[in-house]
Amino acid sequence: MPDYAKIFTYEVEGLSYTVSLYEEDGKILADITLTEGSMDVNALYYGDDEFSGTSESLSGPLNLNGTSLEGEKIQWDDAVALSDPGLGSEGDEKETYLHEGDTLTVELGAESLDEVDIFGIRATSTTTEDGSIKAVSDDPEEPVDPVEPTYEKVFFGWEFSETGEPLSGTWILDQEPDPNHYGVTALPEGTEPTFENYLSYYASDTVWGDVDLLEGVAFYETDENGTLQEVFRFDAPEAGFQSTEEVLDAYYAALDAYEAESGTDGADLLAALSIDMDPEAEATAEEFSEADDYEFV
Incomplete structure (x- = not known):
């Protein structure tokens, strides 16, 4: 298992997931893991906790317009398009469609893990009441290394x-x-x-x-x-x-x-x-x- 540095969580009725960040071979990677429900991950957004400058956005149904954090509009530093909405002929075999227990690994454009304090996901075909989400997660957990038991x-x-x-x-x-x-x-x-x-x-x-x-x-x-x-x-x-x-x-x-x-x-x-x-x-x-x-x- 990768040595995760930050873990974001998101949970609503019918859907929950984690986004676990780590660095490998000089790349910043994100493991998106479904812990409940299913969803088609169409786009990712991330940024630091300083809301200044121009916010990155993807056009059409991949946008994350209208998202805010504690009443303040979020300024996204980068966005990654993964797929168009709709399962099409692939159905639930679509590469970006995640079932409970599935993990999707995506490379981010960030140069450092310190650049990622807020994480957003635009997903459709979700097991939520609305059938889609514009999800925002902040305050990531920093995992603590497990204590190995010792023996006499x-x-x-x-x-x-x-x-x-x-x-x-x-x-x-x-x-x-x-x-x-x-x-x-x-x-x-x-x-x-x-x-x-x-x-x-x-x-x-x-x-x-x-x-x-x-x-x-x-x-x-x-x-x-x-x-x-x-x-x-x-x-x-x-x-x-x-x-x-x-x-x-x-x-x-x-x-x-x-x-x-x-x-x-x-x-x-x-x-x-x-x-x-x-x-x-x-x-x-x-x-x-x-x-x-x-x-x-």
Whole structure:
């Protein structure tokens, strides 16, 4: 997914969309995504928040005449024509006709993202009462990078028992024990213990971990009582993993499923560790707690 810098939103009864701006290869691009309804995107308008100078306009049905913001007439810095109104013979297969969930990417003529503070869309064949819109969006959201959960210990499992206990594989800790009498594998000093960093280290020339050997990956944390607990795990597909990218994709899918089931997002993942542990799971966790000082190979 692109690294979005600004996200405009628009919502009326029967129709809603987002316009997400980003820079790529020196170009300013806009992803227009329908979140509800459908519409034929005929023209785009944008400008900064200084209403001075001549306003750009497209002729005929592509104009955005009459739009204002907080009672002040908008001065548009640029306009982009995309299509004429009417679906014609193409029907809902028309390139600029968006269904719910569709995204249309358009290059803007702006030289900088700072030049886009207001965004307008002229659309027809919309699922609104009037059947068309002259939409204006301002005050864009600036996305915040999501917080990646971190883990105290990760087990890259080559074999698990029928009841799910780790049998063979590689344990990696977030920090090396001091003293490290048993040569426990740990992330290099100063490495943030996200799964992506664990996986990169597992597959590095230092550990020589093969992803195609993986039967599954399990994540552990120590709760407030000092007991090692499994947070969650994910299994390899039947054909196994072929690359670290496949392992990472499976991790994020498992994390999404965990968050959906528990109602916990990644940033709050560790706060849910000690909730509803059953006696058998707690006993298993205590057994692995005693095994902290060695690595399965």
